[in-house]
Amino acid sequence: MNNQVQQADVVIIGAGPSGAVAASLLVKKGWHVVVLEQQTFPRFSIGESLLPQCMSFLAEAGLEQAVQAQAQSLGFQFKNGAAFQRRGDHTTIDFTEKFSDGPGTTFQVKRADFDKCLADGAMQQGAEIRYQHSVLAFTDCEDGALLDVTDENQQRYQIKGRFVLDASGFGRVLPRLLDLESASNFPVRWAFFSHFKDNISDPLFDREKILINVHPEHKDIWYWLIPFSDGTASIGVVGKPEQLNDKQPLAGLNEFIEQDSYLSELLANREAIGEARAIKGYSANVSSLYGEHFALLGNAGEFLDPVFSSGVTIALKSASLVAPLVDSYLRGEQVDFKNDYSEPLQQGVNCFRTYVSAWYDGSFQDVIFYSEKNQQVREMISAILAGYAWDLQNPFVKQSNKRLNTLVELCRD
Template sequence: MKVERTEVLIIGAGPAGSVAAAMLRQQGRSVLILEREQFPRFSIGESLLPQSMEYIQAAGLLQDVVEAGFQYKNGAAFVRGERQTEFDFRDKFSPGWGTTYQVQRANFDEVLARGAERMGAQLRFRHEVLAVEPGEQPRVTVRSPEGEEYVVEADFLLDASGFGRLLPRLLKLESPSNFPVRGAIFTHVRDHIGHDAGFDRNKILITTHPEHVDVWYWTIPFSNGTCSLGVVAEMDVLKRYEGSDLQRLQALVGEDPNLGRLLAQAEWGVMPVRQITGYSANVSSLWGPGYALLGNAGEFLDPVFSSGVTIAFRSAELAAQCLARKYAGETVDWEQDYAIPLRAGVQTFRRFVEAWYAGGFQKIIFHPDPQPDVRRMICSILAGYAWDTRNPYVADTTGRRLRVLEELCSA
């Protein structure tokens, strides 16, 4: 069997894999990306956070993204019944980017992957990893589109396989998430939302179900007149609705008067309706001998605050920094230098996700008289700055400060 050699092998050409590859190419490393699918291909996670722009810029991919023509995004709007509020990400506590994009991931992921290729990474589509031997010199068995098998040896392996979660499955690293099993039903529609509808296309719209605080909808407008539309709920709620996935989604959307009005002229059928269930995932370890897990391959929380791509980019940056030190001859402690810093921001998002579904965080964001400084701190986390420990709501790892704020807003 043919044996190839590279310094860093990356499994998966999604956002984590492509940004890691671009950063490693800046270091002069030889990089091979193996991707099971053929791009462009559909993926979920379409509303970026401003923090992600810093990683795109650091990877040398900013021009690729800016010139792709994606929908500009400067914030998030929230609606529940008659209550509504919005956060402008440019008015936040943390320094850094305050704007970003809302993207069709099929196009966005290909832009990043081709950008990494432009920077010198080898990129192979439709090459499937069959087996992995971790260790100081990890070996991977691969099958080409023509059915031929070959082996790749590397100094280090990065698993950026996303929801495919290749290494967690092959190496039995999967660990149960502590979140309830939820599902999402979603599609793209041609929305035909008029300019007089009060809908800001520069913001994601998050709508809470009028009766159920833990059921919510996303409406993500794109630059081509379509939008991504989805609903998230626990599985016992979704199972109450009969019919096809399209009929179930339409029934759920129809239960919210605001969304029903906003999408009254929408054309359905732009894309098949899809459903994913049990997407929250965790692992026993984010690294091992000769490998590390990036992005969703390691942990995925929940789509409510669009944190997935930002976490993926942060994991890519941390891994690239660790590998730079490794090649400089330094000793790298992957737990201290990679896993712990990455999980610190994930835990920040986790506290806010849990507070959202419990209803307490919704009391905060819909409070009629918010304190401006506190609102900017909250806005920073919604903008993705979950690693900025200057922010008291990030620095407080116990969540006590957030619970106190919930109590004050409930009074």
């Protein structure tokens, strides 16, 4: 082991979207930021359908322009909303018709290329990213935190950060090392997914929207179809373990596609490309999002469910919220991470949770497919599904459970 302890103002674990945005925001403030990433980029990741709110956070970090400039060459698909299908009923939500201010369009992205684009942008702004560096231990100190790390050559070293941000996503490095993990209150679910050359010929199919498709018999099984601009698509199915059983991912996914007549016809000429994958028991939670010298970002803290593509939005919101607090902390100012980070972040997460839970019990599905929609209410719901789950001016955000329950009753009556 190299006995000389390296120093940084901020050490970030993970170079995914929240790590790249946090690093960009902090180097803009003049801080020495080192990002430790276990893998090499580009690398596969799930969470490919961004929400429009994401574009605000990317712009804030100076990363939006790079995404816009490379979108066409990387096959990113312009996205302006979401389409839903259930037993032959079709409906759409246009994100440009929303209650909240802010962008109404975004992209559907191949995460390997998207994440590398953001990481490269963070490096261009001055962040140091070390690939194939893994964090083995975290020791809290009086004036920061000491990390034990192995590099790409399996050489061990120590680096001390005045503050540490865990942006490790599903790796959940600090929750594991510091015993912060707690059980999610969501039922365990699995997902089978893969990339396909979709060969969709239906002229009515809108590639500018994610398609969320409900299983014809089981309301708590759903499919995603995320088109890219190069004729490929990410396709997945989500259900409980007993519903998906122990099928092989590709065989299981194809079997479920054939169970829905609309998807079966739409994707009749699909060709699988790349590896089919499974994620099992992905929902996660923690006992605390921060400590004296650390904070957890994005999926390292909590992951709900992929149904409304909230994961990347929550990750970027967490980076946007925490960066100015870390800046103040490093300047010796008093910072209240509970009041100014954990609670505000959780407010939006809880709003998403309301709609995700109601999706699975079928009540929000009844709202989505209700034919006589009030335009003002529609715009408030559209804003939430576009990622604006922190806009307390929206009554369906501020009182998410109460308002949604009332809406469900009206639709069902």
